[in-house]
Amino acid sequence: MKAPLIKKIVCLSLLLCLLQDAWAQNETKHNLAFDKLANKWDEAMPLGNGMLGALVWQKGEKLRLSLDRADLWDERKALDMSKLNFKWVKEQVLKKDYRPVQKIGDEPYDNVPYPTKLPAAAVEFNISTLGKVVSNVLSIKDALNTVKFENGTVFNCYIHATKQEGYFSFENLKSATILPQLIVHNYNTSVDGNNDNSHAGQGLGKLGYAKGTVKQTANSIAYHQPTADGHYFEVLIKWQRFPGNKIVGSWTISNNKPAIMANLSTQVKEPTGWDTHLAWWKNYWKQSSVSLPDTLLEKQYYLELYKLGCVSRKGAPAITLQAIWTADNGSLPPWKGDFHNDLNTQLSYWPAYTGNRLAEAATFTDWLWKIRDKNLAYTKQYFGVEGLNVPGVVTLNGDPMGGWIQYSLSPTVSAWASQHFYWQWKYSMDKAFLKTRAYPYIHDAATYLENITYLENGVRKLPLSSSPEYNDNSINAWFLNWSNFDLGLSKFLFKAAAEVSQANGQTAESQHWLSVLKQLPDFEVNETGFTIAPGQNLNSSHRHFSQYMAIYPLALLDVNREEDKLRIGNSLKRIEEKGTRGWCGYSFSWMASLYARAYEADKAVKQLQIFASNFCSPNSFHLNGDQKGGQYSGFTYRPFTLEGNFAFAQGVNELLLQSREGYIEVFPAVPRDWKNASFENLRAEGAFLVSAQKQNGVPARVSVRAEQGGLLTIKLPFKTHVVKNIEAKRVKFGQDGLARVSLNKGERVTFENGYE
Numbered sequence: 001m002k003a004p005l006i007k008k009i010v011c012l013s014l015l016l017c018l019l020q021d022a023w024a025q026n027e028t029k030h031n032l033a034f035d036k037l038a039n040k041w042d043e044a045m046p047l048g049n050g051m052l053g054a055l056v057w058q059k060g061e062k063l064r065l066s067l068d069r070a071d072l073w074d075e076r077k078a079l080d081m082s083k084l085n086f087k088w089v090k091e092q093v094l095k096k097d098y099r100p101v102q103k104i105g106d107e108p109y110d111n112v113p114y115p116t117k118l119p120a121a122a123v124e125f126n127i128s129t130l131g132k133v134v135s136n137v138l139s140i141k142d143a144l145n146t147v148k149f150e151n152g153t154v155f156n157c158y159i160h161a162t163k164q165e166g167y168f169s170f171e172n173l174k175s176a177t178i179l180p181q182l183i184v185h186n187y188n189t190s191v192d193g194n195n196d197n198s199h200a201g202q203g204l205g206k207l208g209y210a211k212g213t214v215k216q217t218a219n220s221i222a223y224h225q226p227t228a229d230g231h232y233f234e235v236l237i238k239w240q241r242f243p244g245n246k247i248v249g250s251w252t253i254s255n256n257k258p259a260i261m262a263n264l265s266t267q268v269k270e271p272t273g274w275d276t277h278l279a280w281w282k283n284y285w286k287q288s289s290v291s292l293p294d295t296l297l298e299k300q301y302y303l304e305l306y307k308l309g310c311v312s313r314k315g316a317p318a319i320t321l322q323a324i325w326t327a328d329n330g331s332l333p334p335w336k337g338d339f340h341n342d343l344n345t346q347l348s349y350w351p352a353y354t355g356n357r358l359a360e361a362a363t364f365t366d367w368l369w370k371i372r373d374k375n376l377a378y379t380k381q382y383f384g385v386e387g388l389n390v391p392g393v394v395t396l397n398g399d400p401m402g403g404w405i406q407y408s409l410s411p412t413v414s415a416w417a418s419q420h421f422y423w424q425w426k427y428s429m430d431k432a433f434l435k436t437r438a439y440p441y442i443h444d445a446a447t448y449l450e451n452i453t454y455l456e457n458g459v460r461k462l463p464l465s466s467s468p469e470y471n472d473n474s475i476n477a478w479f480l481n482w483s484n485f486d487l488g489l490s491k492f493l494f495k496a497a498a499e500v501s502q503a504n505g506q507t508a509e510s511q512h513w514l515s516v517l518k519q520l521p522d523f524e525v526n527e528t529g530f531t532i533a534p535g536q537n538l539n540s541s542h543r544h545f546s547q548y549m550a551i552y553p554l555a556l557l558d559v560n561r562e563e564d565k566l567r568i569g570n571s572l573k574r575i576e577e578k579g580t581r582g583w584c585g586y587s588f589s590w591m592a593s594l595y596a597r598a599y600e601a602d603k604a605v606k607q608l609q610i611f612a613s614n615f616c617s618p619n620s621f622h623l624n625g626d627q628k629g630g631q632y633s634g635f636t637y638r639p640f641t642l643e644g645n646f647a648f649a650q651g652v653n654e655l656l657l658q659s660r661e662g663y664i665e666v667f668p669a670v671p672r673d674w675k676n677a678s679f680e681n682l683r684a685e686g687a688f689l690v691s692a693q694k695q696n697g698v699p700a701r702v703s704v705r706a707e708q709g710g711l712l713t714i715k716l717p718f719k720t721h722v723v724k725n726i727e728a729k730r731v732k733f734g735q736d737g738l739a740r741v742s743l744n745k746g747e748r749v750t751f752e753n754g755y756e
Helices: 005-010 012-020 086-094 097-105 107-111 264-268 273-285 295-311 344-348 350-354 358-370 372-383 413-428 431-452 484-503 509-517 562-578 585-597 601-614 643-656
Strands: 031-033 045-048 052-059 062-069 123-127 133-139 144-149 156-160 166-171 181-183 213-217 220-226 232-242 246-256 289-291 454-456 459-461 655-658 662-667 677-684 688-695 696-705 710-715 721-724 737-743 748-753
Touching: 012 031, 045 133, 045 156, 045 295, 052 144, 052 509, 062 246, 086 097, 086 601, 107 289, 107 562, 156 358, 166 358, 213 232, 220 358, 273 295, 295 350, 295 509, 295 601, 295 643, 344 643, 350 413, 350 677, 358 372, 358 413, 358 431, 372 431, 413 431, 413 484, 431 484, 431 509, 484 509, 585 601, 601 643, 643 655, 643 677, 655 677, 662 696, 696 710, 710 748, 737 748
Parallel strands: 662 710
Antiparallel strands: 031 133, 045 052, 052 062, 062 123, 123 181, 133 144, 144 156, 156 166, 166 246, 213 220, 220 232, 232 246, 289 677, 454 459, 655 662, 677 688, 688 696, 696 748, 710 737, 721 748
């Protein structure tokens, strides 16, 4: 581990040693491994560090690296918010004249190419003389892609975990010299992009940028691309020949500043480059692990955690639809690659909490906090009240983008965003985060929601309500009574506001939020379970489970309560009756967690299996549509978005460990035929790190460490047990069957099955 950076990346023997030195939680069986390069960008090998991204694939006879940077955006405004306000929208709905709203609020999103996420460029290498590819492996433990060719040439590449640089090398070159060629996108021509069934937008040339400049020397290429309003980005590539028929190169992308890298000759002497990269990933992987008897699910799970490590990093933007892997097909990315806060951003962070990746989860709350001032101004302008709401579709800098304003300008987005501030506090019990982030954010969101609602006969009402994405963009997507989506979020928000206020010493304020919570009506339910809204049942298969938010992720219902059990059971039955033809890939991922919360283990696992086998590219990317000809869904297109991937990982977590209302449950939804399963250091609310094993069909052991200290309330997967690490008399059991024990900071308690 003390050899220089470049020597490590180009030395085959050392790389093989590193690959063999696999950490237990991600063995080589979890790697992506093929005998060819992908011939589509959305099947490529993905690399990233939160800010920079690359996709490694083959286009024609060229090995191609699609280069991306998370904060490359065209922020020009297409939506004129001065012509929109919530009160006017309601007036148009009541007048049954919705066309003016669609013209102002929706059409700019479809008709104007900006604002949008931007791809950067690509690097290509002519590999026609190297023979066929015999091995193409992405080692997820160290984020290294290695390609071996028939003639013995080896290509390696990775993006440094903490430096804004990517690296590539060719070794064992026989005779031909392989040099990088920069490929720039058509930002200033009228060439149409290639809509490869990926829901791509207009061609990039529609953005109308000035032509970029490319300067090339014998060992470098520098590309300067003007964008809009005086902004620009730069791509810099450097390479150098080394003894032993090796070529080593590096690249970077800068945003609104010159691209600078040290010379490779200096980097060769740099002792910490590869080591620091490797150390970051080693630390990332040791946070938690799972072991499942279903090899399909276990591999997909680790590939999801790998992608999370690639796209989420301190100081980088939050996860957009495609994050650092913007489509490389000459077109605007699907849905402009933006921040969709009516589902996509939220689902993308689900596994980071139970999966014990709070640093990665913090990129979402960091970004939400960064755009808070802009969101406060938006709330006052559009909704006409004080407090905080967040646009449902938003740019990097926090500006609303419009498009289907029932959801893109929804009145309850900040309630869903607030859940992530709440979770970040509950899973960490970080008092500083509570005081400086969770409390003020949730307070402002609750203040807004109280201000925008009103009392009628003692019951609090919302002026207009909707349920993503029911009735799509028609006037019928609006309801004059609460949708269960908006109502569930509002119940959660006022409940959370009361809790964070009390924890922050604001007792009177806590009582106020509880009084507001009591003014909300009950959920609208009937024999079909949760309805969309009063008088509107779920009458067809639908991709977004918005009306079931109270089951998951809000967890306001608990199947262990009889009333809740009936509501949940009827809801799941209704979903099954309507089938999956209207579902996207993320629907199956989300459904797994809904089933897990109802203890329907086999059904939960089935949803995960369908997702992994039918809705993912060979590289594990979620492609939304059913890639096996519509076996389970009527959607057969292939737009790549990440939320389905990360919701899948949380679906696995929910099988193994659940944080319910005031207690933890271990192995709540593990199928009976899973004879052996285990996990290490999954995280529960209360900042408890939990490990457990199921052996030979029997739960054998549960161990809990208190990171911060506090009262552990836990539902064990066995009836009799032996207590270890602490005195057994400290553990108390209530009539509810839950074990309770107060633990000090850093203290551990272990329960072993008594095999009754």
